[in-house]
Structures are given as C-alpha cells and as structure tokens.
Amino acid sequence: MARNLARILGGCGSLVPFMKTPACPPRNSSSIPPARTLVQMLFSKSRDFSLPNSSWGEEMMRLYEFYNGQSDVETEGEENQGREWKRLPSYNRSLKYATGGVYLSKIIQSKARLFTRNIREPGAAFEYVLFINKEKERCVCVFQAGHLLEGPPGHVHGGAIATMIDTVTGTHASAISAPVMTANLNIDYRSPIPLGSTVLIESTLEKTEGRKLYISCKVTSTDGSKRHTDATALFVSISVAHLLKG
Numbered sequence: 001m002a003r004n005l006a007r008i009l010g011g012c013g014s015l016v017p018f019m020k021t022p023a024c025p026p027r028n029s030s031s032i033p034p035a036r037t038l039v040q041m042l043f044s045k046s047r048d049f050s051l052p053n054s055s056w057g058e059e060m061m062r063l064y065e066f067y068n069g070q071s072d073v074e075t076e077g078e079e080n081q082g083r084e085w086k087r088l089p090s091y092n093r094s095l096k097y098a099t100g101g102v103y104l105s106k107i108i109q110s111k112a113r114l115f116t117r118n119i120r121e122p123g124a125a126f127e128y129v130l131f132i133n134k135e136k137e138r139c140v141c142v143f144q145a146g147h148l149l150e151g152p153p154g155h156v157h158g159g160a161i162a163t164m165i166d167t168v169t170g171t172h173a174s175a176i177s178a179p180v181m182t183a184n185l186n187i188d189y190r191s192p193i194p195l196g197s198t199v200l201i202e203s204t205l206e207k208t209e210g211r212k213l214y215i216s217c218k219v220t221s222t223d224g225s226k227r228h229t230d231a232t233a234l235f236v237s238i239s240v241a242h243l244l245k246g
C-alpha cells in the first residue's frame with residue numbers, strides 16, 4: 001500500500017498547505033520521497049501550537065478564552081456559527097508536504113521548521129495564538145514572550161518583536177492572498193516589553209493595490225493602556241514559482 005501511495009503522490013508536485021498548487025515538476029525518481037516518509041506524512045497528526053499548554057499564564061489564558069469564545073469552532077459537517085472571529089491553527093512545518101521544491105535538499109526539506117515554533121520547551125520562547133476577523137480586515141494575536149527571547153536585560157529582544165510582527169501581519173496577509181512575501185517592514189519601538197509578559201499584537205489591513213497588501217500593526221499591553229510598538233508592512237502576493245526559483 002505504501003508503495004502505491006508513493007507512486008500516486010510522487011507524480012504530482014507540491015502539496016504545500018495554503019498555497020496554490022504549482023505545475024507538476026518533471027517526473028523523476030529522486031523527487032519521490034521514500035514510502036515510509038509518505039505514510040508518516042499522511043497519518044501523523046500535526047500538533048496545533050495555537051492551543052493552550054501548561055506554560056500559558058493567567059493573562060494569556062484569559063485572552064485566549066475571550067477571543068475563542070467569540071470564534072467559530074470548526075467541526076466537520078457543521079455550519080459556521082456566524083461568530084465574528086476565527087482562531088487560526090498553527091503548525092511548525094509547511095515544507096512537510098513540499099515534494100516539488102527544486103532547490104531544497106532532502107535534509108532541509110525534512111528538518112525545516114517554522115522559526116517561531118521550533119523550540120521544544122513550552123513557554124521558553126514564542127507562545128502565541130492568532131484570531132482573524134471574519135471580514136479579514138483585522139487580526140489579533142495574544143503573545144506571551146518567554147525567557148529565551150531576552151534582549152535588553154529583563155526585556156524582549158527587538159528582533160523577536162519584529163519576528164512576531166512579521167508573523168502576525170504575514171499570516172494576516174496570507175489569509176487574504178496566499179502566498180505572500182514581506183517586501184517592507186517599518187517598526188517604531190516605543191516602550192520595552194517585559195520578558196514573560198503577555199501582550200496584544202493587532203494587525204489591520206489598510207489597503208490593497210493589485211498584488212500589494214498594506215498592513216499596519218501595533219503591540220500594546222493587554223489592557224491597551226501601554227503602546228509598545230507600531231509598525232507598517234507591505235506584502236506582495238507571489239506565485240509558488242517565485243519560492244521555488246530560490
């Protein structure tokens with residue numbers, strides 16, 4: 001059975017989730033993953049990192065429950081409940097299914113992990129969950145910054161903040177028009193974020209112009225009283241071929 005699956009799937013390029021399917025790559029045996037890998041791909045259940053874990057503090061849980069309570073829960077065969085928000089699941093691999101990559105080595109392909117989801121210890125780095133407004137004009141992220149993200153003593157590294165802003169605005173842009181790439185990111189750091197704290201990252205679609213999506217973003221304390229960071233980002237909608245050409 002595994003050999004049959006390999007034959008069927010090996011014949012048809014990339015299965016990258018959320019991307020438009022590219023043209024089938026030329027058929028050659030080296031592009032067909034071993035049968036065992038295919039079986040693992042099909043039957044292993046991926047962990048959804050946006051669900052609560054034991055490291056989530058009180059504030060992280062409170063806000064998760066607040067937005068989750070206003071979100072549609074996707075259940076097979078059931079209609080949407082018409083709520084305003086939707087929680088976006090988050091996995092640590094997108095290359096898992098990318099059998100069509102022309103420049104990716106097998107090692108890179110099997111070991112690649114999403115930057116923000118690659119630290120095993122719960123709570124050590126990026127703990128976050130994103131909710132998108134159904135009309136897609138807004139995204140909100142509840143982010144708890146772990147101890148490995150230190151920059152200035154006791155506070156979050158600016159690069160980690162930039163990473164989260166890119167992730168939130170990038171996920172927002174992808175939900176509107178996948179796949180996209182960040183073309184420009186401008187950040188004003190206004191007040192430091194204490195390590196271990198939970199903050200809100202809000203992303204708003206300002207306008208679209210052809211392939212370009214202009215998004216603004218702010219990072220605030222959870223009660224909104226403190227502005228930590230402001231940003232603007234430009235995303236450009238691309239073809240899958242753009243990613244594959246390297």
Ligand SMILES: CCCCCCCCCCCCCC(=O)SCCNC(=O)CCNC(=O)[C@H](O)C(C)(C)COP(=O)(O)OP(=O)(O)OC[C@H]1O[C@@H](n2cnc3c(N)ncnc32)[C@H](O)[C@@H]1OP(=O)(O)O
Nearest residue numbers: 018166167170171174175181182183184210212234236238
């Ligand atoms: C639900 C979804 C789940 C998703 C989960 C995801 C989770 C993770 C999310 C994490 C997310 C992480 C995301 C990441 O980390 S993405 C990684 C970081 N970004 C990159 O590496 C991008 C590198 N750059 C490029 O590949 C190309 O330059 C791109 C693709 C951007 C455009 O090259 P392309 O050949 O395609 O297009 P074009 O050159 O004809 O330009 C097109 C238009 O854009 C305008 N333009 C271009 N650049 C700029 C600029 N700098 N400022 C102002 N404007 C700019 C340009 O003038 C033109 O305008 P117009 O003449 O048409 O008016």
